[in-house]
Each structure stands twice: as structure tokens, then as C-alpha cells.
Amino acid sequence: MSKKSRGQNSLWIGGGVVAAILLAALLTPILPFSNPEAQRLSLQYASPSWEHPFGLGENGVDLLSQVFWGARLSLGVGLGSVFISAAIGLLLGSWAGYKRGWYDDVLMRIVDLLYAFPGILLVVALAAVLGPSVRNMMIVMVATSWAGYARLIRGVTLSLREREYVQAARAQGASTWRVLVHHLWPNLLAPLVVQMTFGLGGAIMVESSLSFLGLGAPPGTPSWGQLLNQGREVLTTSSHVVIVPGLALAFTILGLNLMGDGLRDRLDPKTRA
Amino acid sequence: MGAFILRRLLYAIPVIVGVVTLVFFLVHFIPGDPIDIMLGDAAEAADKEVLRRALGLHLPLLDQYLLFWKNIFNGTWGTSIAFARPVLGLILDRFGATLLLSFVSLLIGIALSFPLGVNAARKAGTKTDTFSVGFALLGMSVPIYVVAPIAILIFSVKLRVFPVAGYGTWAHLVMPTACLGFGLSGILTRMVRTAMLECLGEDYVRTARSKGLAERDVLFKHALRNAMIPVLTIMGNMLGGLLAGAVITETLFDWPGIGKLFFAAFQSRDYPLVQGVVLWIAISYVLINLFVDIMYSFFDPRVRFES
Numbered sequence: 001m002s003k004k005s006r007g008q009n010s011l012w013i014g015g016g017v018v019a020a021i022l023l024a025a026l027l028t029p030i031l032p033f034s035n036p037e038a039q040r041l042s043l044q045y046a047s048p049s050w051e052h053p054f055g056l057g058e059n060g061v062d063l064l065s066q067v068f069w070g071a072r073l074s075l076g077v078g079l080g081s082v083f084i085s086a087a088i089g090l091l092l093g094s095w096a097g098y099k100r101g102w103y104d105d106v107l108m109r110i111v112d113l114l115y116a117f118p119g120i121l122l123v124v125a126l127a128a129v130l131g132p133s134v135r136n137m138m139i140v141m142v143a144t145s146w147a148g149y150a151r152l153i154r155g156v157t158l159s160l161r162e163r164e165y166v167q168a169a170r171a172q173g174a175s176t177w178r179v180l181v182h183h184l185w186p187n188l189l190a191p192l193v194v195q196m197t198f199g200l201g202g203a204i205m206v207e208s209s210l211s212f213l214g215l216g217a218p219p220g221t222p223s224w225g226q227l228l229n230q231g232r233e234v235l236t237t238s239s240h241v242v243i244v245p246g247l248a249l250a251f252t253i254l255g256l257n258l259m260g261d262g263l264r265d266r267l268d269p270k271t272r273a
Numbered sequence: 274m275g276a277f278i279l280r281r282l283l284y285a286i287p288v289i290v291g292v293v294t295l296v297f298f299l300v301h302f303i304p305g306d307p308i309d310i311m312l313g314d315a316a317e318a319a320d321k322e323v324l325r326r327a328l329g330l331h332l333p334l335l336d337q338y339l340l341f342w343k344n345i346f347n348g349t350w351g352t353s354i355a356f357a358r359p360v361l362g363l364i365l366d367r368f369g370a371t372l373l374l375s376f377v378s379l380l381i382g383i384a385l386s387f388p389l390g391v392n393a394a395r396k397a398g399t400k401t402d403t404f405s406v407g408f409a410l411l412g413m414s415v416p417i418y419v420v421a422p423i424a425i426l427i428f429s430v431k432l433r434v435f436p437v438a439g440y441g442t443w444a445h446l447v448m449p450t451a452c453l454g455f456g457l458s459g460i461l462t463r464m465v466r467t468a469m470l471e472c473l474g475e476d477y478v479r480t481a482r483s484k485g486l487a488e489r490d491v492l493f494k495h496a497l498r499n500a501m502i503p504v505l506t507i508m509g510n511m512l513g514g515l516l517a518g519a520v521i522t523e524t525l526f527d528w529p530g531i532g533k534l535f536f537a538a539f540q541s542r543d544y545p546l547v548q549g550v551v552l553w554i555a556i557s558y559v560l561i562n563l564f565v566d567i568m569y570s571f572f573d574p575r576v577r578f579e580s
Contacts, residue, residue: 006403006406112288113288113291113292113295118513118514118517118554118558119514120514120520120521121517121518121520121532121535121554124520124535124536124539125296125299125300125535125539125547126299128303128539128540129299129300129302129303201414205416208416208418209416209418209521212418212521213520213521213524213536225418228418228419228422229418231422232418232422232525235422235425235426235430236426236430239422239426242419242422242423242426243423246418246419246422246423247419249416249419250414250415250416250419253413253414253415253416254410254411254414254415257410257413257414258410261410
């Protein structure tokens with residue numbers, strides 16, 4: 001299979017998986033699922049059946065409904081944090097790369113500081129400080145991921161600022177803001193979109209890691225990470241409690257990584273890893 | 274080279290001081306009082322005050338900060354609130370377990386990824402390549418808290434070959450390192466394949482082939498050696514992350530390492546321990562990056578330390 005056709009396949013297969021999961025997450029409230037929080041204590045951890053195709057979890061919650069509502073949480077938190085981080089990274093990174101000077105130095109030192117420490121520990125530390133809630137989880141994810149976008153965008157901006165069209169705009173007296181918005185940003189979009197696709201996979205992993213450790217969504221919120229943590233306790237007797245959310249998580253991240261590969265081949269051949 | 278190492282270590286000092294200072298103030302802003310957590314809400318106010326004074330928590334924040342640095346230099350790194358033991362001793366106790374987990378996992382990752390990555394690049398576009406790319410994608414996409422329960426279910430529960438969790442014997446080492454190594458091998462396979470693909474297209478590889486060198490020598494002595502620079506960078510990052518403690522793996526397999534210690538310290542608001550672990554991690558990060566830089570020159574003699 002040629003590299004190009006594999007890139008195309010990755011884009012279509014990954015894009016299809018991601019679109020299906022997005023659609024499912026969007027439609028969950030109007031689909032005929034039972035209340036995800038409804039408890040059937042006598043049926044706790046019951047195996048999959050016609051009535052409950054994914055089986056039941058802790059306190060007898062319906063896993064089918066939990067997994068779909070969990071997708072909404074994962075994708076919602078993931079998309080929200082990725083868009084905010086990317087926006088901050090685009091703004092700070094392109095400004096630093098274009099203007100250079102002390103501002104660039106300060107920004108890069110802050111980025112270095114954030115990179116001088118393992119990401120997951122910083123996430124865990126911040127989440128422990130702020131306490132478990134969906135909003136706090138987003139704050140933690142933005143606080144620890146904007147630097148990656150800023151670094152990427154600054155790097156690409158450094159090479160773009162020397163291009164003739166940027167110099168021409170500057171020579172015509174265009175303001176910094178105008179050069180950024182009209183000339184640099186449109187050309188920064190391709191690497192940004194590729195990074196955001198991989199970033200969404202990473203954000204979903206962080207969300208489920210935090211929920212798994214009890215630092216993410218508050219107890220009771222349908223979340224894949226929480227389901228995985230609950231399932232761990234009953235692994236030997238009711239393995240479906242782990243396998244169902246585990247597969248949902250794995251498929252989502254697999255789809256996003258495939259899509260990211262395909263997008264990179266298509267949009268951004270120069271930064272191919 | 275001595276001057277290079279010295280300069281790098283000097284440059285690292287402000288970064289380490291910065292990280293530690295940031296964390297010092299961060300932990301003190303955590304809602305929740307360590308004294309309340311230790312003694313419980315029902316404790317007498319007088320008892321709480323005694324303990325607070327004994328731990329130096331009654332001092333102004335700036336004084337506590339200076340005390341923290343003083344303790345670093347007297348070799349105890351302070352006293353843990355929850356364990357009532359010197360912080361450095363606690364860290365050293367746990368570091369062995371983390372070191373073992375890190376190195377064996379990384380070795381498993383390397384053992385899986387190098388043959389897969391090199392072969393994929395050599396046979397680019399074939400089924401071998403597709404298999405390697407698929408393996409890499411799987412390793413990168415399936416998080417450890419999904420892989421580990423499934424592995425436990427198969428190997429510990431059904432087949433009963435390895436213990437579910439714990440620490441102490443070689444058998445305990447297999448499951449956590451295999452699961453962690455699988456994840457690492459995903460990223461590494463991808464890096465080795467990409468770096469090899471680039472090197473195999475270079476002129477020096479064509480020259481090596483045209484002068485009749487054995488394919489094995491072309492691959493390993495010429496291409497792989499040059500491909501090692503980006504791969505080393507990733508491996509350095511991985512090792513740095515691993516030595517900082519694989520929080521989730523250690524939790525899953527009840528492995529008594531640095532990651533679990535850090536998590537427990539944060540949960541009990543054990544300020545001295547949190548700060549100590551952060552300092553330890555920051556130092557090990559710097560040392561690993563330095564080691565990676567030195568390794569560059571081993572694989573690529575053109576890398577000069579003076580430049």
C-alpha cells in the first residue's frame with residue numbers, strides 16, 4: 001500500500017470512527033436509553049442481556065447508557081479544553097514568533113518550565129489542588145496543554161515571518177494584528193488542526209486518567225475512567241464492567257490517532273513525524 | 274566534555290529552583306489543612322496547635338520556604354508529616370522499585386519496537402510494514418488502565434501464571450512491566466520506523482550498499498546508528514517520565530514506587546514530602562536529559578559539546 005493511499009485510508013477510517021462517536025455523543029439525550037444514574041441494586045454487575053446489552057455496573061447502572069453519556073463527557077471536556085488550549089497557543093505563540101524580543105524569551109522560559117516536569121504528575125497535582133469537578137478538570141487540562149500549542153505555533157511562525165508575503169504586508173504598513181490575523185493565522189491552521197486532533201486523543205486520555213484516579217468527574221457522573229476504576233474491583237467476577245468502557249476509550253483514541261495521521265499526510269506534509 | 278557537563282548543570286539550577294518554588298506555593302494553596310487530615314476534625318484545638326508548631330506549620334509562608342531549603346542542605350529534605358520520617362529516606366526507599374519498573378519496561382519497549390520499526394522501514398509498503406504501523410497505533414491508543422485489567426484477567430485470573438499485583442518477586446515484575454512496555458513500544462516503533470525510513474534514503478546508505486556491505490551492516494552500523502538521535506530523545510523523555518513514577522501503573526499493580534508516594538503525599542497534604550518528591554523528580558529529569566545529550570555524541574561523533 002503506498003504511503004499516500006494509507007494516509008487516505010487512515011483519514012477515512014479514523015474520521016468515520018470519530019464521526020460515529022461524535023454523533024452518538026450528540027444524540028445520546030434523545031436516544032431511548034434508560035437514565036444512566038438509575039440504580040437496580042438487586043441486579044448489580046449483571047452480565048449483558050437483551051434488556052441491557054452491555055450489562056450492568058456498580059449499583060446496577062445500565063452500562064450502555066453510561067458508556068454513551070460517558071462519551072459526551074469525554075468528548076465535551078476534550079473538545080472544550082483542546083479548543084481553549086489551541087486558541088491560547090495560537091495567540092501567544094504567533095505573537096511571540098512574530099514580534100520576538102523579551103516577550104518571546106519570557107514565553108519560552110515559561111514553556112520550558114512546564115516541560116521540565118512530567119505532564120501526568122502536573123495534571124494530578126493540579127487536579128488534587130482544585131478538587132474533582134468537570135470545570136476544574138478543564139482548567140487542569142488547559143493549564144497543562146496550552147504550552148505545547150504555543151511552542152508549535154511559535155516555531156512555525158518563526159519560519160513564516162520571513163516569507164515574502166509577510167514582508168510585503170509589513171512593508172505596506174500593515175499592523176501587527178493585521179499581519180497575524182490575515183497573513184499568518186490562515187497558514188498556521190493546518191499544523192494547528194493536526195495537533196488538535198492528536199491533542200483531543202490526549203485530552204480524552206487525561207480526562208479518563210483523572211476520573212480513574214478519582215480526581216476527575218465528581219462521583220456519580222457517567223465517565224469511562226470512573227467505570228474502569230469501579231470495574232477493577234470486580235474484574236474477576238464481572239469483567240464486562242472493565243471491557244465495555246475500555247473498548248469505548250480505545251476505539252475513540254484509535255480513531256483520533258488514525259484521523260490525525262491521515263490529516264497530517266494531507267494537510268501538513270512538512271511536519272510529518 | 275567536563276566543561277559542557279558543568280555548564281549544563283549550572284543552567285539546570287534556575288529551572289529546578291523555579292519548579293520547586295512553584296510547587297511549594299502551589300501545595301500551600303491546596304484547600305485542606307494537613308493537621309485536620311492527620312488528627313481528624315474532632316481533635317482538640319490545643320493538640321492541633323502543638324502538632325502545628327512541631328511541624329513548623331505555624332511559621333509565615335516565607336519562613337517555611339527558607340526552612341525547606343535549609344532542610345535540603347542538611348540532608349534530611351525535611352520530615353514527612355504523614356510518615357513522620359525524613360523525606361529523603363522515604364524517597365530512596367521507593368526509588369528502587371521505580372527504577373526497576375522503569376528500566377525493565379523501557380527494555381521491553383526497546384526489545385519490541387526496534388525489530389518491528391527497523392523491519393517496517395526496510396520493507397516499507399509491505400504487509401510487515403502495515404503490521405508494525407498497526408501495532409504502533411494500538412500501543413499508542415490503548416491506555417494502560419485498559420491494557421492492564423485485560424492482561425490481569427487473562428494471565429492472573431484465568432491462566433494463573435502471574436500474581437495480580439504486589440511487589441517483591443520476579444513474578445510480580447512481569448505484568449506491570451509488560452503492560453507499561455507495550456505502551457512505550459507503540460511510540461518507539463513509530464519513531465524507529467520514521468527515523469529509519471529517512472536514513473535509508475540517504476546517500477551514505479546507497480554508498481554503503483554499492484560498496485557491497487552486508488545488508489545487516491548497512492542497516493545497523495549505518496542507518497540505525499544515524500536514526501538513533503531522534504529515538505534517543507524520545508527514550509530520554511520516556512525514562513524521565515517513568516522515573517518520576519508511573520502513578521497509574523503503580524496504583525493498578527500496587528507497586529510501591531515514587532508515583533504512588535507522590536499521589537499519597539498530595540492526598541494527605543504532606544507538604545514536605547510533596548516538595549521533596551518534586552525536587553527529586555526535577556533533578557532526575559535534568560540528569561537524564563544530560564545523559565541523553567552525552568549519548569548523542571556516542572551515536573553521532575559529529576555532535577560536539579562545545580558547539
